[in-house]
Amino acid sequence: MVTLDRPVPIKDLKSNVKPIWCPGCGDYGVMQAVLKAVSELQLDPAHIVIASGIGCSGRFPAFVKTYGFHGVHGRALPLATGVKIANADLTVLAISGDGDGLSIGAGHLPHAARRNVDITYLVLDNEVYGLTKGQPSPTSSWGTKTKASPYGTVERPLNPVAMMLACETTFVARGFSARPHELAEIIKQGILHPGFAFIEIISPCVTFLDTYALYKQRVVPIPETHDRTDRMAALALAFESEKIYLGVFYQDNHSRPHHVALNEMRKKLGDSYSLQALLERFRR
Numbered sequence: 409m410v411t412l413d414r415p416v417p418i419k420d421l422k423s424n425v426k427p428i429w430c431p432g433c434g435d436y437g438v439m440q441a442v443l444k445a446v447s448e449l450q451l452d453p454a455h456i457v458i459a460s461g462i463g464c465s466g467r468f469p470a471f472v473k474t475y476g477f478h479g480v481h482g483r484a485l486p487l488a489t490g491v492k493i494a495n496a497d498l499t500v501l502a503i504s505g506d507g508d509g510l511s512i513g514a515g516h517l518p519h520a521a522r523r524n525v526d527i528t529y530l531v532l533d534n535e536v537y538g539l540t541k542g543q544p545s546p547t548s549s550w551g552t553k554t555k556a557s558p559y560g561t562v563e564r565p566l567n568p569v570a571m572m573l574a575c576e577t578t579f580v581a582r583g584f585s586a587r588p589h590e591l592a593e594i595i596k597q598g599i600l601h602p603g604f605a606f607i608e609i610i611s612p613c614v615t616f617l618d619t620y621a622l623y624k625q626r627v628v629p630i631p632e633t634h635d636r637t638d639r640m641a642a643l644a645l646a647f648e649s650e651k652i653y654l655g656v657f658y659q660d661n662h663s664r665p666h667h668v669a670l671n672e673m674r675k676k677l678g679d680s681y682s683l684q685a686l687l688e689r690f691r692r
């Protein structure tokens with residue numbers, strides 16, 4: 409992580425590309441929260457990379473003045489992992505929608521978690537495929553009616569927080585785009601966490617499935633008495649059906665992040681691990 413001696417103001421962290429999200433889209437609140445977090449942590453934007461997949465959410469890197477990589481659908485995590493392995497000094501964020509991250513890209517989740525790659529993964533969950541005009545997604549509530557499911561969906565939704573707790577992810581949290589200040593605090597903690605930080609962000613799609621009113625009624629902060637090192641207590645909160653808890657469910661600071669484990673192995677192997685030695689072996 410590379411920091412500056414003073415914060416970059418939020419307005420200077422926006423790029424010249426004006427966001428083309430629909431007015432009222434939750435993704436605006438997420439962008440505000442990410443930039444607030446970057447500014448308050450005094451991060452150097454020249455040492456930040458944001459990798460994304462495809463979707464309305466995938467457009468994120470274009471709108472901010474950091475490095476970015478708008479990759480293919482479902483592949484934000486492999487991209488971000490590669491960037492972090494190549495240069496561990498960078499602050500790496502990955503951004504997906506619920507379709508990108510929990511459907512086509514879901515296979516990458518347990519592996520990023522078990523490697524404990526030091527990236528912050530934001531899944532902008534609007535319970536629908538926004539970019540492709542509103543088909544149901546893996547997090548759509550049971551019975552959701554869309555043009556592609558006119559009689560209502562018949563599948564149960566995934567529970568991303570519970571899923572990632574079960575994968576032994578070392579940092580699991582949930583935020584809401586309509587609470588950008590609280591969300592910025594969660595994102596700051598995710599960035600500072602030395603390992604894989606998974607943050608589900610409720611970010612409603614006002615055009616195809618406006619859930620603002622529903623969530624405003626149901627979200628509550630995680631109780632202050634919750635012990636965030638207790639995974640089973642975190643799971644109980646994640647499976648609560650009436651309340652939707654916001655905040656950090658779980659954090660384990662004792663597991664080694666991936667790049668640290670790799671470096672230790674490199675040191676142990678010494679010269680035999682160098683790129684030069686590898687090239688020599690194949691030359692023979």
Ligand SMILES: Cc1ncc(C[n+]2csc(CCOP(=O)(O)OP(=O)(O)O)c2C)c(N)n1
Binds near residue numbers: 507539613
């Ligand atoms: C391999 C591949 N399959 C399908 C698509 C079509 N596609 C583009 S975005 C998308 C889903 C977007 O939904 P989500 O990830 O929830 O993001 P949102 O647009 O809601 O932010 C799909 C299916 C694609 N671009 N590439």
Ligand code: SF4
Binds near residue numbers: 428429430432538539
């Ligand atoms: S279609 Fe939905 S997710 Fe996409 S920009 Fe519009 S409101 Fe946001």
